[in-house]
Amino acid sequence: LLAGYWMILMLVPVPGYGAGVLEPMGNICWYVDAHLLAGHTWSGAPAPGFDPEGIVSTLGALATTLSGALAGLWLRSNHSKEERTSWMFVIGNACLLFGTILDLWMPINKNLWTPTYVVFMNGWALVCLATFYWLIDVQQYRSWAHPFVVYGMNAIAVFMLSGIVGRLLVLVKVTSPVGTAIPLKAYLYEEVYRTIASPLNASLLFAITFIIVMYAFVWGMWKKQWFWKV
Helix, strand or coil: CHHHHHHHHHHCCECCCECCCCCCCCCHHHHHHHHHCCCCCCCCCCCCCCCCCCCCCHHHHHHHHHHHHHHHHHHCCCCCHHHHHHHHHHHHHHHHHHHHHHCCCCCCCCCCCCHHHHHHHHHHHHHHHHHHHHHHHHCCCCHHHHHHHHHHHCHHHHHHHHHHHHHHHHHCEEECCCCCEEEHHHHHHHHHHCCCCCHHHHHHHHHHHHHHHHHHHHHHHHHCCCCCCC
């Protein structure tokens, strides 16, 4: 998948641009999305007609998904927990190194979900997974991870609620201090968080607050033993 996707990105010519273009406009992913998904691509994309969750870049996303499936199979293998942990660390760091080297020829780019992005982020995912696996399953340090369990047991609920609340924060309008109607999200950011922190830290505080609110919701579900499943 990754080799085929690499060749598509670098060898398939885009009318008016040629082959191997990796700019927001002119790459093969942009061309396919702009023609097949016209009018339905993300408005916040780096170029009109492009979509970071488009058609061709799904090849990279499929490789990421299959990598996760392989990691799951490895965790369910008959090898010892220590051996599973060790190999996840080894392969994870190898992916980080390999992805960094390949970045010289193919940029690590999330919007295009490039093959190097897949390899590099697989590396981070494995290293993080190995760390948590070693702490929780091997060393049995579990109490600190309870908030993650609460979140994970209702991941679907968090996903749906965060999307709904996120849209409401934009759709609901309030009156600003100067008398204009602005989204509730902008109002909270400017009138609450920007008054106590720099723009960068205000954005971080806003995100942390959002996560805490989501946690409070699923914690209530956890207490009642309500779980949304597919």
